[in-house]
Amino acid sequence: xxxDQRLIADMIRPGSRVLDVGSGDGxxxxxxxRTRNCDARGIEIDMRAVTQSVAHGxxxxxxxxxxxxxxxxxxxxxYVVLQRTLQAVExxxxxxxxxxxxxxxxxxxxxxxxxxxxxxxxxxxGRMPMTAVWHTPWYExxxxxxxxxxxxxxxxxxxxxxxxxxxxxxxxxxxxxxRRSIRLANLFGEQALFLLRRRGGR
Numbered sequence: 001x002x003x004d005q006r007l008i009a010d011m012i013r014p015g016s017r018v019l020d021v022g023s024g025d026g027x028x029x030x031x032x033x034r035t036r037n038c039d040a041r042g043i044e045i046d047m048r049a050v051t052q053s054v055a056h057g058x059x060x061x062x063x064x065x066x067x068x069x070x071x072x073x074x075x076x077x078x079y080v081v082l083q084r085t086l087q088a089v090e091x092x093x094x095x096x097x098x099x100x101x102x103x104x105x106x107x108x109x110x111x112x113x114x115x116x117x118x119x120x121x122x123x124x125x126g127r128m129p130m131t132a133v134w135h136t137p138w139y140e141x142x143x144x145x146x147x148x149x150x151x152x153x154x155x156x157x158x159x160x161x162x163x164x165x166x167x168x169x170x171x172x173x174x175x176x177x178x179r180r181s182i183r184l185a186n187l188f189g190e191q192a193l194f195l196l197r198r199r200g201g202r
Contacts, residue, residue: 001027003169004109004191008081011107011165011195012036016078019043019103021065021095022085026053029060043068066090069098077103084191086110087146093155096196100161106196112168112189113146149186156196165195 005028014036023042032038043063053060080103089095099106168189
């Protein structure tokens, strides 16, 4: 499992109902089912990944975060997870709103476009940067809404979402020691994870 997936799993209470949006090959769903006794299921836009998940007995449906979350009833899940997908959806604000409509909590992970290496590459080369996290050329990348940690926090404030917990991490497997400083996390964190809820919800 990727580091962000392990940390996401740690945020989820055993026995919870979980929807993993953009579930990929189903690694997180399988882990939650086996180790945390969760009723975990997923939706995934890549049909090959759906087929792979189903072949391994995982409850994954073909679907699209931008269009299919509206089909789920209110409060259908305890947690709705969006792992490394926020920057690739067409309407991030609406996707977050749907996640917190159908789930008590939303867990979001995304690569941080404010990381110092990305800033430096853009400054020195004048070209779109590439790192281990941002690893595809601009003309092939699915990322249409890259954001920084500070951008995401500003959106949460605008939408009046409560940030229950957040982490900045690097791709090497270390949690950032600067996690109490948003400014430093925005500069040095390669990825971010947020646990959110609506104000007034528990």
